[in-house]
Amino acid sequence: MYSDFKTISTYYDALYVNDREYAPEAAKVKELLTKHGVPPRADLLVLACGTGGHIPYFKDDYHVSGLDLSENMLALARKKFPGLRFHYGNLINFELETDFDAMICLYGSIGFVKTVDNLRSSMKHIIAHLRPDGLVLITPWSTVEEFQDIIVVDATDKPGLKIARMEHVRLKEPKIVEVTFHHLLGIRNEVTYHKQSMEIGLFSRQEYLSAMTDAGLKIVEEYTGTDVRGGAYIGKRIVR
Template structure:
């Protein structure tokens, strides 16, 4: 995930909350796109905002993977799950691994935690610096502006013998930003805990997003059919 403050208290429950995601299918789609567009000859992949590493589980059979994330608790879990993979705590807007990759991916709308186009430009410039010529960049944005409906509510539940979780959120748009207001109830044998947090998400315009990609040396396109409904994917090849 892209923000150190988000999910910090709930990193250990993250995989349970997102158990519904088909990481295997998503990873297969990402791999097919990399194979289709990649011009470089290597197999090094950088997973930006890798979280607990759920895509890495399936991508590692095809690539030599490095992961970065801003959330130390998430990385702690990822390192435990994948001890042979290298992980770094880093900000997607400003990091330097001093190496280049054949593919760079930033999935599950992590890019939307940036605060605007200025931050996006910094991030894309940094991504480009870490890609080989002919390397592929794949970014999954948040819901498209036209598809987003303000005022919607969502509920998710985890029902395991050792833990019960209820998460409810509202989503409201303010200009180009969406505020996701999350409320949690977490029950364990020790008791029930209530907590809440707000996430600020930026709705990037596809045209402006593509302009920034092209400005920083990418031949880029937006694919409407992505990994999740109404999100799509940006795919760029470094010139």
């Protein structure tokens, strides 16, 4: 089942989107796109774009559009970037009328497709929308090799909005991670509690790479720097 971002979308930007992580991540992604031949003004599709947290860093250099499966997240993105196009669609089976020079899928969002079959289907739909020499950059949601059970703790303190979060990330089944969000929200004079669990697919490095290469992508780089959360697999659609 699809992980619903309805409640979390209402405070997603306040809790997760910040210059500290998003700015260096986007800068490195841009550098990697350029290094692998994506020119300025290229058509760039941001997959699982959410509220468009990365878009401010890309929109002046590329023709940016976004795709996501949450109407709530898309509504926020559309409000923030009224001049850009946002498509409602599923990574696993999206069909758009346009093709792109590059696609990016950041912050491990690909893990939400949950199964290896869905991962492979996503890669087929990605390459089907890539122009010749087009590039795709995917940040994995951890990998079987690197996964560790953790409890994340953090807090946000903004005028009129305070959020304390603990998120329990644990292996539920051999290839499924369950993230349980415990969010305490202080809005004006009231404190409420939101608890929600989401399931995320845990794939091996090889499963990511095979899904890409079997779809017809040539792996041009595996980036492992920590400025891009999760690192990145970068594939190119080579047409001879």
